[in-house]
Amino acid sequence: MPRTIVTPGELITSERKKLGSNVHMHEGRIYSTCIGLVEEGTDFINVIPLEGRYRPMIDDLVVGIVTSERFGGYGTDINSYYPAYISRKEVDESLRPGSIISAKIAKVNEINEVELMNVRVFYGGEIISVSPVKVPRIMGRNNSMLELLKQGTNANILIGKNGRIWAKGGNTKLLEKAIAKIEREAHMENLTNKIADFLRAENKGAGAPISAANGKIPLEQTKHADSRSMEMSEGRDI
Amino acid sequence: MSKKKEVLEYVDKEGKRTDGRKADELRAIKIEAGVLPRADGSAYLEWGQNKVLAAVYGPREVIPKHHANPYKAIVRYAYRMASFSVPERKNPRPGRRELEISKVSGEALEKAIFLERFPNTAIDVFVEVLDSNAGTRIAALTAASVALADAGIPMRDMVSGVAIGKISGNLVLDLNKHEEDAPDAVDMPLAVLPNSEEIVLLQMDGLLKRSDWENAFELGMTGCKKVYELQKAALKKKYEIANGDEQK
Numbered sequence: 001m002p003r004t005i006v007t008p009g010e011l012i013t014s015e016r017k018k019l020g021s022n023v024h025m026h027e028g029r030i031y032s033t034c035i036g037l038v039e040e041g042t043d044f045i046n047v048i049p050l051e052g053r054y055r056p057m058i059d060d061l062v063v064g065i066v067t068s069e070r071f072g073g074y075g076t077d078i079n080s081y082y083p084a085y086i087s088r089k090e091v092d093e094s095l096r097p098g099s100i101i102s103a104k105i106a107k108v109n110e111i112n113e114v115e116l117m118n119v120r121v122f123y124g125g126e127i128i129s130v131s132p133v134k135v136p137r138i139m140g141r142n143n144s145m146l147e148l149l150k151q152g153t154n155a156n157i158l159i160g161k162n163g164r165i166w167a168k169g170g171n172t173k174l175l176e177k178a179i180a181k182i183e184r185e186a187h188m189e190n191l192t193n194k195i196a197d198f199l200r201a202e203n204k205g206a207g208a209p210i211s212a213a214n215g216k217i218p219l220e221q222t223k224h225a226d227s228r229s230m231e232m233s234e235g236r237d238i
Numbered sequence: 239m240s241k242k243k244e245v246l247e248y249v250d251k252e253g254k255r256t257d258g259r260k261a262d263e264l265r266a267i268k269i270e271a272g273v274l275p276r277a278d279g280s281a282y283l284e285w286g287q288n289k290v291l292a293a294v295y296g297p298r299e300v301i302p303k304h305h306a307n308p309y310k311a312i313v314r315y316a317y318r319m320a321s322f323s324v325p326e327r328k329n330p331r332p333g334r335r336e337l338e339i340s341k342v343s344g345e346a347l348e349k350a351i352f353l354e355r356f357p358n359t360a361i362d363v364f365v366e367v368l369d370s371n372a373g374t375r376i377a378a379l380t381a382a383s384v385a386l387a388d389a390g391i392p393m394r395d396m397v398s399g400v401a402i403g404k405i406s407g408n409l410v411l412d413l414n415k416h417e418e419d420a421p422d423a424v425d426m427p428l429a430v431l432p433n434s435e436e437i438v439l440l441q442m443d444g445l446l447k448r449s450d451w452e453n454a455f456e457l458g459m460t461g462c463k464k465v466y467e468l469q470k471a472a473l474k475k476k477y478e479i480a481n482g483d484e485q486k
Contacts, residue, residue: 007473008387009350009395009433022392024352026434033352033392035473050477052390053278053297081359082299111308111357133390187477 003037005050005187012038012045020046037187050187054132054162056080056114058105063127063160064116066099076101076116079132079162084114091119100127102158102166125156125168128176130183132163137186138179145192149178152199174202248405248420256417261410262457264400264464269381269472271388279389281472283381286414287371292381294389297359311356315344317378319367339375346379346429346438352392361391372415373401376427379439384469388476396469397438399429400461402454404446409454411461428458432466435459 006012014029022034023045032038036047056062056078067083068075074095075083086095086103095101103116130138139146139159150157155170167175178195185191249255259265265286274280277293284290300306317340321330332340347363363385365378376399383397403413404424410417418425424444430437446454 005474005477007396007470008393009431010470011433024394026394031394031433033394034390035387049390051279051388081297081356112359 003039003048003187005035006032006038006047007035008033012047013040017041018044020044022047022049049133051131052133053081054079056084056105056108056112057161058108060105060161061102061159062105062116062162063100063102063158063164063166064162065127066095066097066101068097069095076103078114078116078160079129079164080114081112082114084116086116086119090117091121093121095121100125100166102160122166122168125166126172128165128167128179130163130165130179132161134183134186135159135161135163137191138165138182140192145182145195148192148196148199149175152178152196152203174199177202248417249408249410255410257414261408262460264412264461265414267465267468269384269468271384271472271476277385277389279385279387279391281381281384281388283377283384285373285377285380286412287369288367288374288377289369290365290367290374290377290381292363292365292378292385294361294363294382294385294391296361296389297356297391298362300358300360306358306360308358310353311351311359311361313344313348313351313353313361313363315340315347315363315365315382317343317365317367317375319370319374323367323370323374339378342439342441343375343379343382346397347382347386349436349438350383350393350395350397350431351386352394355392361386370415372413372418372425373427376401376429379429380465380469384472387469387473395431395433396466397429398432398462398466398469399427399439400458400465401425401427402458402461404444404450404454409450409457411457426454426458428455428462430459430462432463 010032012030012032019025022036023030024033030045032047034047034049035051036049039046039048062078064076064078064084066074067077073088074086076086078084100122102120104118105114106117107115153171153175155167155172155175158166178199181198182195249261253260268284270282272280273282274293277295279294281292297311305312317336318332319328321328363382365382367374367378379397379399386393400412403410403417405417405420406422413425417423424446426442429439
């Protein structure tokens with residue numbers, strides 16, 4: 001079923017339904033609050049946003065860049081409203097501005113200030129920035145899209161909920177292209193199959209199939225990264 | 239502004255205006271969303287001869303910090319006219335007029351945004367008028383509203399606006415520069431939340447009778463609804479383009 005696109009303030013339904021995300025009720029009618037796709041159930045209504053910033057939520061895995069050293073910790077840019085705080089207790093090695101880390105959100109307060117935990121430091125690799133609202137699509141239902149990308153590009157991938165993707169090894173050029181395609185077509189159906197076709201065609205076109213020698217990553221880190229991405233299996237296929 | 243000459247006819251016997259429009263007809267409007275890659279949301283709008291570019295950044299950290307409100311986000315709206323947007327070069331320094339327009343337009347947008355969801359942050363809206371021909375504050379506000387939606391900022395409704403005027407006894411919608419310069423012109427910019435029909439901006443230059451005002455408001459509201467449809471279409475078009483590519 002093709003989903004309809006709604007704009008802010010557009011009437012979705014006059015029926016009584018449970019309010020999901022990105023909708024609001026005015027005089028008994030339900031309106032959208034952002035540009036997105038309508039997801040309508042028998043008793044609930046939801047709008048899946050197509051634009052928007054990252055809003056920190058507890059337990060999210062995020063990829064951040066350390067921006068400053070503070071008293072007893074570090075300030076980290078996690079693509080949210082303000083820099084997040086990492087206590088020095090949470091990291092084993094010392095960080096410096098520019099360090100790339102992944103972490104879990106330990107605390108979010110009323111004004112969206114964030115504290116991080118389970119910090120891991122990354123060396124090398126690349127960061128690909130995407131719109132945070134497209135992250136569920138890049139992961140896919142039960143990580144189907146993520147697995148596809150890993151197989152197709154032979155890269156180690158870690159997706160942060162804040163719209164930053166860390167990738168190392170493999171064909172990162174192709175990965176970037178594939179992610180750009182997912183972002184561009186996030187509102188369309190049957191995306192996983194399209195991306196599978198796209199990756200197959202690109203790999204064939206390049207001539208040389210990807211060899212295992214491309215990914216020169218210590219085995220230990222590979223394992224680590226995989227176990228991390230499994231943690232975030234809540235990705236919904238929209 | 240007005241030169242000494244014989245009385246001009248602004249609306250002829252067939253109800254046509256000097257540029258061929260009917261009394262309740264808008265100028266040609268073209269809106270495009272998402273034109274600036276580095277902004278969180280953006281829009282480009284052409285309204286008759288007016289050309290306006292709007293960019294939205296945020297919600298983001300407020301600097302200087304003492305401006306922040308711990309209960310809601312603040313909207314910082316900057317309306318600027320490029321020095322080349324008017325026939326005679328304009329001093330690029332923001333003047334009294336621009337500051338006032340920025341203030342009232344920012345307050346109009348505040349009514350539409352769920353500010354309390356983003357405490358301690360600022361939503362920055364920058365609107366640059368590249369070419370002007372009367373009605374730029376409304377053009378700017380219309381573009382800013384599309385840019386806010388493009389940034390994914392949760393809103394109760396879009397903000398749509400239009401100007402209504404009275405020239406030589408005739409109520410007309412959306413004055414152009416020539417009509418605005420008429421010796422007896424009354425100009426009334428109006429912006430509303432189209433679904434709830436709430437007024438968020440209303441100014442008036444000149445005087446109107448009570449009965450005229452009521453008719454003018456009626457005319458303005460229908461105009462705003464037309465603008466609202468164009469805004470919606472512009473936002474949806476951004477996603478249709480990607481759909482079209484796929485079918486090829």
